[in-house]
Amino acid sequence: MPSIVSVKNVRKSYDDGFEALKGVSLDIEEGEILALLGPNGAGKTTLISTICGITTPTSGSISVGGFDVSADYRAARNLIGLVPQEINLEPFEFVMNTVRFSRGLFGKARNDALIEDVLRDLSLYEKRNNRTVELSGGMKRRVLIAKALSHEPRVLFLDEPTAGVDVELRKDMWELVERLRQDGVTVILTTHYIEEAEAIADRIGVINNGEILLVEDKTALMARMGQKEMRIELTEAATKLPESLSDYNLVLSDDGASLVYSYDTKAQRTGITSLLKDLQAAGLGLRDVQTSQSSLEDIFVGLVKESS
Amino acid sequence: MNWNGIQAIWRFEMARFFRSIIQSIVSPVLSTSLYFVVFGAAIGSRIQEVEGVSYGAFIVPGLIMLSVLTQSLQNASFGIYFPKFIGTIYEVLSAPISSLEIVIGYVGAAACKSLMIGAIILITSFFFVDISIAHPFWMVAFLVLTCVSFSLLGFIIGIWAKSFEQLNLVPLLVVTPLVFLGGSFYSITMLPPIWQTISLFNPVLYLVSGFRWAFFGMSDVPVAASLVAITGFTALCLGIVWWIFKTGYRLKA
Ligand SMILES: Nc1ncnc2c1ncn2[C@@H]1O[C@H](COP(=O)(O)OP(=O)(O)O)[C@@H](O)[C@H]1O
Numbered sequence: 001m002p003s004i005v006s007v008k009n010v011r012k013s014y015d016d017g018f019e020a021l022k023g024v025s026l027d028i029e030e031g032e033i034l035a036l037l038g039p040n041g042a043g044k045t046t047l048i049s050t051i052c053g054i055t056t057p058t059s060g061s062i063s064v065g066g067f068d069v070s071a072d073y074r075a076a077r078n079l080i081g082l083v084p085q086e087i088n089l090e091p092f093e094f095v096m097n098t099v100r101f102s103r104g105l106f107g108k109a110r111n112d113a114l115i116e117d118v119l120r121d122l123s124l125y126e127k128r129n130n131r132t133v134e135l136s137g138g139m140k141r142r143v144l145i146a147k148a149l150s151h152e153p154r155v156l157f158l159d160e161p162t163a164g165v166d167v168e169l170r171k172d173m174w175e176l177v178e179r180l181r182q183d184g185v186t187v188i189l190t191t192h193y194i195e196e197a198e199a200i201a202d203r204i205g206v207i208n209n210g211e212i213l214l215v216e217d218k219t220a221l222m223a224r225m226g227q228k229e230m231r232i233e234l235t236e237a238a239t240k241l242p243e244s245l246s247d248y249n250l251v252l253s254d255d256g257a258s259l260v261y262s263y264d265t266k267a268q269r270t271g272i273t274s275l276l277k278d279l280q281a282a283g284l285g286l287r288d289v290q291t292s293q294s295s296l297e298d299i300f301v302g303l304v305k306e307s308s
Numbered sequence: 309m310n311w312n313g314i315q316a317i318w319r320f321e322m323a324r325f326f327r328s329i330i331q332s333i334v335s336p337v338l339s340t341s342l343y344f345v346v347f348g349a350a351i352g353s354r355i356q357e358v359e360g361v362s363y364g365a366f367i368v369p370g371l372i373m374l375s376v377l378t379q380s381l382q383n384a385s386f387g388i389y390f391p392k393f394i395g396t397i398y399e400v401l402s403a404p405i406s407s408l409e410i411v412i413g414y415v416g417a418a419a420c421k422s423l424m425i426g427a428i429i430l431i432t433s434f435f436f437v438d439i440s441i442a443h444p445f446w447m448v449a450f451l452v453l454t455c456v457s458f459s460l461l462g463f464i465i466g467i468w469a470k471s472f473e474q475l476n477l478v479p480l481l482v483v484t485p486l487v488f489l490g491g492s493f494y495s496i497t498m499l500p501p502i503w504q505t506i507s508l509f510n511p512v513l514y515l516v517s518g519f520r521w522a523f524f525g526m527s528d529v530p531v532a533a534s535l536v537a538i539t540g541f542t543a544l545c546l547g548i549v550w551w552i553f554k555t556g557y558r559l560k561a
């Protein structure tokens with residue numbers, strides 16, 4: 001499948017010389033939900049701004065729907081909806097008007113029925129005749145989403161949509177993303193909540209210091225996360241493992257004092273019972289047993305540490 | 309052409325004007341009336357006539373120009389500065405709309421507003437003095453060109469400004485003095501020769517003079533010079549705006 005967003009080797013240096021993107025390449029497939037995970041200052045907003053035309057890349061190329069975002073900006077931007085990280089709204093404008101404005105700006109003919117549907121979906125309909133300044137923070141964020149959806153984008157960027165919002169809005173947001181997925185909309189969201197990426201994404205990308213460290217299917221990552229390790233300390237150091245244990249893929253430590261057994265917690269049989277039996281049969285005495293789990297958080301922290 | 313986009317910007321900007329409609333209309337009417345009272349009645353009783361035109365009527369083109377220039381600058385600079393200031397500019401920058409269309413939307417709205425204010429002042433002045441307009445077509449042409457070119461200048465100032473102070477600086481320190489020294493309320497022939505020469509370097513003189521010619525058929529500088537000056541000024545502003553969008557100056561990081 002051709003990718004709907006294609007970022008090739010993009011670098012971005014700001015005027016002060018700071019390089020916020022250091023050769024980012026990323027392909028996003030049509031219809032997928034991609035979570036970009038990264039700490040503050042990683043370059044998430046810069047990457048999104050560069051795709052959407054708010055900042056110009058120093059080098060590299062970007063296409064959306066096959067259209068180059070600079071040479072063919074009209075066609076590319078027609079497909080894009082953007083919900084920025086900061087809540088930027090004209091304070092004295094009415095909700096309905098500001099959403100209408102967005103649709104017009106994107107060249108679409110006025111369609112109040114559609115906008116009212118969008119507002120209803122976001123529980124904003126009752127507020128349509130309020131001025132934006134009268135709304136709570138969460139409501140303002142909903143207005144920003146309504147503005148982005150008003151022109152029926154095929155690709156939606158949500159920049160930290162749930163940072164600092166209440167639980168209810170976060171749940172609504174997740175449901176919204178699910179509905180968009182069913183409509184075939186590609187969604188790219190940035191977050192620093194791992195649970196959020198886990199809950200809604202198909203793929204997870206990890207970004208730090210302007211570099212993409214990994215982009216992987218969530219299920220593959222989860223599988224890695226589902227791996228557990230059992231460390232078995234022996235009463236007497238072994239120099240070589242007996243043949244009878246070869247099926248377990250055990251790893252003997254350098255000093256021969258411990259063994260590590262990796263297994264999948266989600267498998268039908270973990271093999272622990274038979275391993276312990278076979279260890280006893282082989283005459284190896286156990287002093288201690290520990291298990292540890294590698295979480296997405298561990299993977300993330302590990303990756304971020306490695307890169308910095 | 310993204311006509312819906314242009315219309316969206318234009319409407320949005322006009323809505324700002326109509327939100328404060330009372331202020332938008334009352335303030336020019338009031339200040340014009342005051343000018344008539346002060347300049348027309350007080351000074352007019354001494355000056356009587358300038359080249360065959362009553363002083364009250366003589367200052368009408370200058371009064372209109374004064375308001376139109378300041379309003380164009382204010383409206384256009386605020387119109388683009390405010391979205392930059394509160395951050396809503398992201399939407400315009402990420403929309404499928406060209407620089408030209410953005411300029412038509414913002415500058416067009418600002419020019420329309422000042423055109424309306426110019427018309428209001430003209431109508432107000434009919435209540436105070438007798439005026440007939442010798443060249444109506446040229447009167448409208450000069451007015452429209454002035455609204456457009458100074459709205460373009462305002463747009464440039466709005467993009468350049470990094471604070472509200474800077475936003476008010478240019479109109480206050482540069483434009484208002486130029487308007488007052490540009491023959492708005494007198495003919496430069498009334499000045500000593502040295503000041504007449506200096507005045508010729510004031511671009512506003514050419515605007516006022518051409519505009520006044522359209523009313524009364526008399527001018528401080530040849531009409532052709534006025535036309536060349538305003539067309540050149542418009543072209544210069546367009547060039548700067550083109551450069552701003554090409555480089556993303558103070559718009560894009
Ligand atoms: N306009 C700018 N000028 C200079 N540096 C910037 C600018 N915007 C962002 N940065 C820097 O670029 C880096 C990445 O920022 P950003 O993309 O906002 O990160 P994130 O969204 O992942 O938190 C940060 O170190 C930030 O300080």
Ligand SMILES: [Mg+2]
Pocket residue numbers: 044045046085159160
């Ligand atoms: Mg950010």
